Amino acid sequence: MGCQDRRVRRREFLSITGKAAVAVTLAAPLKSAFGAPSAPRIRTQDKAGAQALRLGSGAHTYEATHDWLTPPATLKWGDTHGVAQDAAGRIYISHTVHPSSERGDAICVFDDQGKFVTSWGAAFRNGGHGLDLRKEGADEFLYHCDINRRLVVKTTLGGEVIWEKGLPKESGKYEKPEQFCPTNVAFAPNGDFYVGDGYGSSYIHQYTIKGDYVRTIGEPGNGAGQLSCPHGLWVDARGGEPKLVVADRGNRRLQYFTLDGKHAGFVTEGMRMPCHFKTRGELMLISDLESVVTLVDKDNQVAAHLGDGHPSQLRGAPHEQFVPGKFIHPHSAIFLATGDILVVEWVPIGRVTLLRKV
Numbered sequence: 511m512g513c514q515d516r517r518v519r520r521r522e523f524l525s526i527t528g529k530a531a532v533a534v535t536l537a538a539p540l541k542s543a544f545g546a547p548s549a550p551r552i553r554t555q556d557k558a559g560a561q562a563l564r565l566g567s568g569a570h571t572y573e574a575t576h577d578w579l580t581p582p583a584t585l586k587w588g589d590t591h592g593v594a595q596d597a598a599g600r601i602y603i604s605h606t607v608h609p610s611s612e613r614g615d616a617i618c619v620f621d622d623q624g625k626f627v628t629s630w631g632a633a634f635r636n637g638g639h640g641l642d643l644r645k646e647g648a649d650e651f652l653y654h655c656d657i658n659r660r661l662v663v664k665t666t667l668g669g670e671v672i673w674e675k676g677l678p679k680e681s682g683k684y685e686k687p688e689q690f691c692p693t694n695v696a697f698a699p700n701g702d703f704y705v706g707d708g709y710g711s712s713y714i715h716q717y718t719i720k721g722d723y724v725r726t727i728g729e730p731g732n733g734a735g736q737l738s739c740p741h742g743l744w745v746d747a748r749g750g751e752p753k754l755v756v757a758d759r760g761n762r763r764l765q766y767f768t769l770d771g772k773h774a775g776f777v778t779e780g781m782r783m784p785c786h787f788k789t790r791g792e793l794m795l796i797s798d799l800e801s802v803v804t805l806v807d808k809d810n811q812v813a814a815h816l817g818d819g820h821p822s823q824l825r826g827a828p829h830e831q832f833v834p835g836k837f838i839h840p841h842s843a844i845f846l847a848t849g850d851i852l853v854v855e856w857v858p859i860g861r862v863t864l865l866r867k868v
Contacts, residue, residue, distance in 0.1 A: 563835045564868065570805055570814035572851065572865035574835055579603060579852075579862040581618050582626055586611040587860025592641025592694075593844050593852055596650050596667055600627065601852065604634065604641035604654065605860055617641075617652075617669065622847070624864070630669040633659075640694035640742070640786070640842070646701075646719065653703065655692040662692050662705055664721075675705075678715045680723040694786055696743040698769055699752055706756065708741040714756065716771070727754075727771035732761050735773035742786030742842070745769070746794065748808045757784040759799070764810070780804060780812040782820070790845040797840035803853055803865075816851075816865065825857055832861070 563574045579601065581587060588606030595601050599622030607616050616634035619627045631638065637658025644651055651672065654663040664672040677690045684690055693708030701719035704727070714727040714737070728737040738760025746755040746766075753774055758765040764777040764784060782800035789795070792808040801820035805813040819836030832838065839856040846852055851865035 565816045565835060565865065566814045570816070571868040572816060573868055574817065575864040575866065576832070576834065576861060578624050578864035579618075579620050580626075581629065584612040585615060585618070585629060588616075588636075588638075589856050589858060590841070590854035590860035590862055591639045591856065592654075592842050593854045593862075594641050594643040594652065595622075595844060595846055595852075596643055597645065599847060600667070601846075602641060602643070602652065602667075603854060603862060604631075604638040605854075606638050607635045608859065617654075631665075634663075640692070640706075642695050642697070644697050644703075653695045655694055655705075657691055657693065657709055660687065660691050660710075662695065673721055675717070675721055678705075678723055678726070681713070681715060681726040683711060683713055683726060693740075694742045694757075696745050696754060698745055698754075699747075702769075704743055704745075704754060706740040706743045708739050708759070712737045712740055712760070714740055714743065714754075714767075714771075725771055727767055728756075734776075735767075737761070737765065742784065742797075744787035744789065746787070746789060748789055748792055748794065755787060755794075757786055757796075759783050759785065764796075777806075777810045780806070780815075785840065786842045788844045790849065793845075795843050795845060795851060797843040797853060799839050799841065799856060801837050801839060803837060803840050803843055803851070817853075817863075829859060837863075 565572050565574050586608035588608045590605045592604035601620045603618045607614055614632040614635040615629035616638035617631035618629045621627055634656055637656035639657045640655035642653050650667055652665050660676055662675045677684055677687050689711045690707055691709035692705050694706050696704045703717055705715045707713045712730040716724040728735055737758050740756045741759040742757035744755055745752050754767040756765045763781050766774040768774055782798050785797045785799050787794055787796055794806050796804040798804055801822045802818040803816040807813045817837040822838045824838045840853050841856040843851055843853040849867050853863045855861045
């Protein structure tokens with residue numbers, strides 16, 4: 511299925527409300543996480559006397575600031591899809607660019623205080639999706655997934671293209687270019703990287719740091735080792751031995767693989783439509799398209815559900831109808847260097863929310 515088919519399917523998933531994700535763990539050495547109820551929102555007075563919005567509780571309490579990052583007037587957010595931060599603290603947002611935007615730059619750069627610095631990447635307009643950053647030697651590089659041009663693109667932090675990779679013909683899995691549509695990448699300790707074909711044919715492809723094809727992992731389906739919209743992926747080293755964790759979104763679960771592609775387990779409880787991951791210490795951060803941001807501990811048990819807005823019917827709503835403290839469709843999120851969380855959402859007018867650790 512092509513990108514357009516996947517986007518239609520995504521909307522179909524979102525039309526289903528009130529369904530719990532219940533599944534059987536098949537060969538999992540990992541614990542499944544049982545979802546905890548969302549903590550009530552708490553409002554407290556900030557130093558200026560205004561009310562600050564708090565989400566979560568206990569060790570996982572955050573002060574939420576919606577629209578913490580906004581582009582200049584000449585550039586309007588489209589769907590805010592990807593987010594990354596470099597060693598200097600600069601924050602990169604990948605978005606599709608709104609049709610009415612005067613400028614077409616799909617990558618916006620901000621400093622660590624939220625001030626706009628620059629923008630670039632007009633070639634990614636309508637396709638800006640997954641965005642992750644890796645340090646390689648003394649340099650840092652951005653890995654982009656472009657769902658319009660069906661490409662994985664490696665660039666410098668300033669936007670200079672290092673290489674572009676399209677349909678992996680070496681895999682033998684595709685007959686037509688439109689069957690491939692990459693959504694996110696993950697990085698292995700040995701320098702390899704993995705590409706999730708989330709909006710294409712539900713495979714994962716592994717490459718060396720030079721971009722040479724290594725293998726294909728998984729196949730379409732719902733069994734062990736099978737995938738349905740492997741939208742996001744990350745190498746999870748919290749358990750000691752690194753494993754590839756996949757947001758098997760169409761199957762409403764996480765699926766683990768060894769780094770050479772063998773099925774290693776499922777996590778189902780507490781998962782709805784997981785999109786992508788980041789880890790910090792013993793915590794893993796999961797942006798879930800079904801209106802919540804989830805933190806799980808080292809055993810993949812839910813530590814917190816933040817900003818649970820499910821069921822949400824607000825994707826196409828005007829900004830003034832957005833509910834403070836409630837997420838609509840979180841698409842990606844990162845831990846900032848400070849330990850705070852930054853969340854970007856799949857809404858046509860974009861939204862970037864800072865969750866500041868309290």
